[in-house]
Amino acid sequence: MNYKRILIKLSGEVFSGNNGGNIDMETLMDIAKALKQIKNDGKEIAIVVGAGNFVRGRDIKDIVRSRADSMGMLATIINSIALKDALEKTGLDSEVYSAVLMSEICKTYRRDDAVRDLKNGIITILAAGTGNPYFSTDMAAALRGIEINADVILFAKNVDGVYDKDPKKHTDAIKYERVTYSKILSEQLTVIDMAAAVLCDEFSMSSVLFALNEPKNIIEASRGGNIGTIIEK
Numbered sequence: 001m002n003y004k005r006i007l008i009k010l011s012g013e014v015f016s017g018n019n020g021g022n023i024d025m026e027t028l029m030d031i032a033k034a035l036k037q038i039k040n041d042g043k044e045i046a047i048v049v050g051a052g053n054f055v056r057g058r059d060i061k062d063i064v065r066s067r068a069d070s071m072g073m074l075a076t077i078i079n080s081i082a083l084k085d086a087l088e089k090t091g092l093d094s095e096v097y098s099a100v101l102m103s104e105i106c107k108t109y110r111r112d113d114a115v116r117d118l119k120n121g122i123i124t125i126l127a128a129g130t131g132n133p134y135f136s137t138d139m140a141a142a143l144r145g146i147e148i149n150a151d152v153i154l155f156a157k158n159v160d161g162v163y164d165k166d167p168k169k170h171t172d173a174i175k176y177e178r179v180t181y182s183k184i185l186s187e188q189l190t191v192i193d194m195a196a197a198v199l200c201d202e203f204s205m206s207s208v209l210f211a212l213n214e215p216k217n218i219i220e221a222s223r224g225g226n227i228g229t230i231i232e233k
Contacts (some may be wrong), residue, residue, distance in 0.1 A: 001151075001224025003043065003151040003152045003223075003224060004043060004151055005043070005046070005118060005148065005150050005151050006038070006043055006045060006151060006152055006154055006222055007046045007048065007141060007144060007145040007148065007150040007152070007154070008047045008048070008153075008154045009047075009138065009141035009153060009155045009156060010031070010047060010083075010156050011050045011156060011158060011212070012049065012050035012053040012076070012079055012137075013050070013053055013158055014027065014031070014053075014156065014212050015027065015082065015083075022053050022054055023053065023078075027215075029090070030215040031083070031212075031215045031218070032083070032089065032090045033090055033215070034215040035123065035218065036090050036091070036092055037219050038218065038222045039092060039123070041222070041223070043222060044118040044119070044121070045118075045123045045124075046114065046118060046123070046124045046126060046144065046145075046148055046150065047080075047083065047123065047125045048129075049076050049080050049125065049137070050076065051072045051073075051075035051079060053075075053079070054072075054075035056072060057071060057072040065133060066134070069134060073100060073127075073128040073129050076127045076128055076129060077096070077127045080098075080106070080125045080126075080127035081096060081106070083125055084096050087123055092123055093121065093122045093123065094124070095107060095117050095122055095124055095125065096125045096127055097110075097113070097124060097127065098127045098131075099127065099128040099129060099130055099131030100131050109131075114126065118148065126140065126144050130143055135195070136193040136195070138193035139193050139199070141153055142195075142199040143199065145207075146203045146205055150205070151206075152205075152206050152208060153205060153208075154208050154210070154218065154221045154222065155191075155208065155209040155210070156212035156218060156221075157211060157212070158211060158212075159209075159211055160175070160211035160213075161210065161211075161228045161229035162176045162184065162189055162209055162229040163175050163176070164187070164189070177230065178230045178231075179229055179231055180232060180233060181198070181232070181233060182201060182233075184197050185197055185198065192207075192209065192231075197231075204232075206231065206232045206233075207232075208221050208227070208228050208230055208231070209229050209231060211228070
């Protein structure tokens with residue numbers, strides 16, 4: 001697969017590393033070094049960041065869901081600024097764009113501005129999800145990937161691919177090398193957000209789902225290597 005423009009969805013849990021805290025800068029530096037290799041391959045890189053290391057709106061039961069989701073959006077901005085710091089320490093130019101107005105901290109997302117940065121070799125970090133409650137950062141990745149005309153979305157998760165059933169509960173779970181969005185939807189394989197799967201299917205956006213237990217996995221996925229599961233229409 002000859003991907004030129006890629007969108008990477010980084011789960012917030014990845015930012016914790018193994019130290020049990022919210023942000024492990026050593027882990028972020030490892031990710032930044034991997035992204036530098038991808039940049040050296042001549043690829044344009046956009047990143048959507050999750051917030052699971054801080055807060056997931058849907059998991060907070062005693063706060064109005066829309067407010068809880070707003071907390072999650074803010075957490076993605078924290079993660080995005082930390083990632084920008086790591087990228088710049090490796091010598092990479094990057095810019096954080098927020099889907100909600102945060103002009104004192106980062107730029108407000110505009111599709112044309114983000115694409116212009118990509119063409120100029122600047123890594124664009126797309127924060128605050130879609131800017132709306134009730135939508136996951138997987139959905140934000142699907143939406144932004146389609147908007148910026150990415151060649152592929154790389155879902156870096158805490159699972160190494162798409163299985164026919166939960167591999168944590170079933171020892172006989174089978175991993176797919178390739179799977180369609182329609183199969184994910186019909187069998188409710190909840191490795192990615194269902195709304196994101198619908199959108200990717202409608203716009204024929206290919207994606208790869210893989211585990212980010214090793215930052216080098218991002219490099220392998222960006223080069224179209226044999227890693228994770230390819231998801232397509």
